Amino acid sequence: MKTTIDKVHEHVGEEVTLGGWLANKRSSGKIAFLQLRDGTGFIQGVVVKAEVNEETFELAKRITQESSLYVTGTIVKDERSPLGYEMHVKKLELIHEAVDYPITPKNHGTEFLMDHRHLWLRSRKQHALMKIRNEVIRATYEFFNEQGFIKVDPPILTGASAEGTTELFHTKYFDEDAYLSQSGQLYMEAAAMAFGKVFSFGPTFRAEKSKTRRHLIEFWMIEPEMAFMDHEDSLELQEQYVSYIVQSVLKNCQIELKTLDRDTSKLENVQAPFPRITYDDAIKLLHEKGFDDIEWGEDFGAPHETAIAESFDKPVFITHYPAKIKAFYMKPDPDRPEVVLCADLIAPEGYGEIIGGSQRIDDLELMEKRYEEHHLHGPAYEWYLELRKYGSVPHSGFGLGLERTVAWIAGIEHVREAIPFPRLLNRLYP
RNA sequence: UCCACCGUAGCUCAGUGGUAGAGCAAUCGGCUGUUAACCGAUUGGUCGCAGGUUCGAAUCCUGCCGGUGGAGCCA
Incomplete structure (x- = not known):
């Protein structure tokens, strides 16, 4: 079922699909955190190596900032999230891979940001x-x-x-x-x-x-x-x-x-x-x-x-x-x-x-x-x-x-x- | 239009007369709860442009270009 981030509170415990972009990510050997945005809000997707197939985990590690994708997984409540909810990801479908997105997760100057x-x-x-x-x-x-x-x-x-x-x-x-x-x-x-x-x-x-x-x-x-x-x-x-x-x-x-x-x-x-x-x-x-x-x-x-x-x-x-x-x-x-x-x-x-x-x-x-x-x-x-x-x-x-x-x-x-x-x-x- | 400050790697900056630097990004590797994640390695340069001073200029001087903040004007 397709939904949007502003509606995830209505789908706790359910498996849903979000269309969105990768705002940022952090990964380690066996877990990856995907910061996803879809225009209505931001949510973290958690990809655990032991819970997904190898192809999905490899994609989670490889995917670049601002690539577009469909993400399917279960919505769970989590106190650690600013939104109050996270998605436990089961499946990732890459729509388009973004290469060398210019606005990186760091400080930028006004002129650079205004040019972009x-x-x-x-x-x-x-x-x-x-x-x-x-x-x-x-x-x-x-x-x-x-x-x-x-x-x-x-x-x-x-x-x-x-x-x-x-x-x-x-x-x-x-x-x-x-x-x-x-x-x-x-x-x-x-x-x-x-x-x-x-x-x-x-x-x-x-x-x-x-x-x-x-x-x-x-x-x-x-x-x-x-x-x-x-x-x-x-x-x-x-x-x-x-x-x-x-x-x-x-x-x-x-x-x-x-x-x-x-x-x-x-x-x-x-x-x-x-x-x-x-x-x-x-x-x-x-x-x-x-x-x-x-x-x-x-x-x-x-x-x-x-x-x-x-x-x-x-x-x-x-x-x-x-x-x-x-x-x-x-x-x-x-x-x-x-x-x-x-x-x-x-x-x-x-x-x-x-x-x-x-x-x-x-x-x-x-x-x-x-x-x-x-x-x-x-x-x-x-x-x-x-x-x-x-x-x-x-x-x-x-x-x-x-x-x-x-x-x-x-x-x-x-x-x-x-x-x-x-x-x-x-x-x-x- | 006027005043002040700034212009060095893709980005943010250090270097103020003697070999061009760091962090982030990117690439490769590692890591099971990260929050601008972290650790190791690699790659990356017309030092805004033009002229001048000097044995030697990113560094000093002049001009130009671009930016930021402020003034005036207004919402």
Whole structure:
């Protein structure tokens, strides 16, 4: 009977066949240990010379790393296994012999591993990371569907930028200039006016020459947009959403978190509500901490964000930034027009900003004024103004960076391992 | 774009002016509970590239190329 490693607990004492690859092996004169993986997990196969025919034992000793094979044997419980189960092998059938697999069981450098990313994904740690990424995605769909959102997909090819600040990838759309999307937000605002509560999940592109552990050239973003929700409503949704995905990973990815040696006590604490600090108070906090390189009106750098995050044991919202350093579409605070109704959510442990969100300007005249200030003109921007012309309502939205969130939950050093095939500065291969 | 560090065997690294090294991988042999298994042997080199200094350069100098980390920008 064929099965998979994630289902072996249902077959204790039974003889089953697994299709898989040899991750590693150890052998002595009369016993061989095969570390097998099949995509659903890892299990050890034990081949005892006295219990199999000579041909099978010889194959067990000879088989090379990452060769593919069918393995038949009996599933047994064993305390010594991290999985809790082992297979006592009766029969091995080699499908394909791998010769000189490059990723050997030892330390490798980043460049070498990234050049072999197509193979590196097979390793235990990378496998665990992709499972956690998948759980975050699965929980995202579940959360927003339960909350009455529908998924709307914005275009990837666009005629203009959403923020006007970051560098865009330029391409041609037949005879017109076009750009790869750096945010679906403007389109999501249109969708919110059509469907109420919407979210998108897709790739986004920034042609910045960023070279840090927090940056990718191509990354995935989840962008919800909600009609009739103000800034406060949006913050509550955000903390519920982030708590939901963290708790889902804790619930469904225990093996993976263990593989990654993640300190889960820090994740268990991630429950709504999250602490909040205004931009004003954050500046004061930084001055108290000895940062004299920042004044009111300036944006935070990475060291500032980390210092603020270190003052809290949960993700923290920084709210009410000066309007000048934020995007043109953010709604001014009615009580203090020099600041806007926005918030960045800073993850703990130095992982940086994982969410940026705001209430949007819903007044046509103010939006037209912003267009003039930011020199936004031309047909590419006309439709966005019309959202304020025909039945404008208060609305808010935010964007969550998937890879930063996964990197934080998984506790890894660099976002490049949180995406299957990272696009980095100087890396378009594989 | 700027700053710092790095580039030596398939991989990870040591060697800082005088014969090119180790561990792992691979190959051969040994070993009945291994967890990056272990033990013995064998194989493996355009010292990133170009130029310069020197009797002599992996080592010192200049330029270039590539990488890593960080800054700015942002999720």
